[in-house]
Amino acid sequence: MKGFRWFFCACVELTNGPFLSKRLKRFSTSKVSKPFIPLFIRTFNINKEEIHLPTHKFNSLHSFFIRELKPNSRLIDQDASSVVSPVDGVLAEQGHLDAGKTFVVKGQTYSLSAMLGSEEAAEAYENGQYAVFYLSPSHYHRFHAPLSGTVSKRWSLGSRSYPVNQLGMTYGKKPLSGNYRVISEVNTEDGHKMAMVKVGAMNINSIELTHASEHVEKGEEVGYFSFGSTVVLIWDQQMIHFTKSQLPTEVKMGEKVGSR
Secondary structure, three states: HHHHHEEEEEEHHHHOHHHHHHHHHHHHHHHHHHHHHHHHHHHHOOOOOHHHOOOOHHOHHHHHHHHEEOOOOOOOOOOOOOEEEOOEEEEEEEEEOOOOOEEEEEEEEEEEHHOOOOHHHHHHOOOEEEEEEEEEEOOOOOEEOOOOEEEEEEEEEEEOOOOOHHHHHHOOOOOHHHOOOEEEEEEEEEOOOEEEEEEEEOOOOOOOEEOOOOEEEOOEEEEEEEEOEEEEEEEEEOOOOOOOOOOOEEEEOOOOOEEE
């Protein structure tokens, strides 16, 4: 299974350079890849009972990667003050912004102005907080709103992407602020701001939005990742109290990760 695990990771994360990544993408989106779905399920021990469609209904590995879950497969924390995980994944990092507008992930220092695209955009989050969620190939690849609010702005940045797996995060060229990314800024009901940064892998069209209205409800689906992915949440000053103390830790979409 180890060889297949590497192969499936390569198909989802597209970590082997542009030439091979294009071919892996072509394979994973074609009908030729359909027979590999049962092996993918066994390799990553995926729970078939929570998948919305029967597995034979998926026509390619890619269609299975972006699978939807059955209603109520994930419980959304109902505490009005809670902030929930936007994804199934690993909560890898969290904390306060250093020197007002920077944070460190895997030994690399990230500037908030570089991540959000301007000093003006970063200004609202000075002395704020951040959390980084990493999705592996085994995870459900749709992302949801971590809290309720009004989307004030959406924009995209970056033109090329590096891997966002563990090696890419450590040795890549600051993938969180350099990769293609789609950013949504949300004004919360209690007057705070949050930026949700969806980071793509080695494919600039790897982020698809499914929610276009201005208002979002906590736990509501807002999009999905076609390939390897990471979500970074940024909050303004004194907005959130973290509830997870031991990191990294696995989390499910809808699980409480903080409170306001």
